[in-house]
Amino acid sequence: DADVTQTPRNRITKTGKRIMLECSQTKGHDRMYWYRQDPGLGLRLIYYSFDVKDINKGEISDGYSVSRQAQAKFSLSLESAIPNQTALYFCATSDPGQRETQYFGPGTRLLVL
Amino acid sequence: DQQVKQNSPSLSVQEGRISILNCDYTNSMFDYFLWYKKYPAEGPTFLISISSIKDKNEDGRFTVFLNKSAKHLSLHIVPSQPGDSAVYFCAARGGNYQLIWGAGTKLIIKP
Numbered sequence: 001d002a003d004v005t006q007t008p009r010n011r012i013t014k015t016g017k018r019i020m021l022e023c024s025q026t027k028g029h030d031r032m033y034w035y036r037q038d039p040g041l042g043l044r045l046i047y048y049s050f051d052v053k054d055i056n057k058g059e060i061s062d063g064y065s066v067s068r069q070a071q072a073k074f075s076l077s078l079e080s081a082i083p084n085q086t087a088l089y090f091c092a093t094s095d096p097g098q099r100e101t102q103y104f105g106p107g108t109r110l111l112v113l
Numbered sequence: 114d115q116q117v118k119q120n121s122p123s124l125s126v127q128e129g130r131i132s133i134l135n136c137d138y139t140n141s142m143f144d145y146f147l148w149y150k151k152y153p154a155e156g157p158t159f160l161i162s163i164s165s166i167k168d169k170n171e172d173g174r175f176t177v178f179l180n181k182s183a184k185h186l187s188l189h190i191v192p193s194q195p196g197d198s199a200v201y202f203c204a205a206r207g208g209n210y211q212l213i214w215g216a217g218t219k220l221i222i223k224p
Binding site (some may be wrong): 040045 | 115119154158159162213214216
């Protein structure tokens with residue numbers, strides 16, 4: 001079984017719709033992250049959470065919100081989707097004892113029409 | 114302004130030969146560098162890392178070299194195998210342990 005899972009794996013939505021991407025992990029890690037990847041660009045950090053009560057904005061948080069429901073769950077929401085949010089979204093986790101190593105989910109491919 | 118750059122979008126190497134992937138960075142405060150490997154339809158997976166206090170780290174067929182004066186690091190894969198065909202990302206650890214990522218290099222190993 002995968003340690004970091006993301007649902008859905010693919011999603012098509014329309015401009016203005018609210019959508020949620022979900023991430024669950026069984027690694028027992030406190031730290032979780034949401035990234036987006038665009039063609040020709042590296043991964044860019046949207047939000048990160050060091051524990052259930054600690055949530056921080058990343059490089060590109062505008063237009064996104066997150067919820068850390070439990071240690072194992074971290075959700076990303078697009079309140080009103082727009083076409084330039086079309087991208088590949090990754091969730092990741094890390095252990096404070098291995099701060100440099102992040103473990104990624106398989107990604108969610110989002111298309112906003 | 115990209116702080117971590119991988120200037121080669123793709124690289125093709127013959128099986129059995131050495132693959133060399135390059136990465137340049139601009140921020141001298143980065144204290145840790147990592148390479149990740151990504152197959153299609155999967156998330157990136159950690160490959161190898163190096164601390165800024167070292168200039169070389171080796172793990173089996175993979176070696177990472179760091180040249181701090183040039184702000185340059187490279188990943189060497191010897192010998193290259195078909196399973197090494199993937200996209201390779203360079204990342205640097207910045208403030209608050211956030212990772213800054215390069216755009217990736219697609220490595221193709223030819224049989």
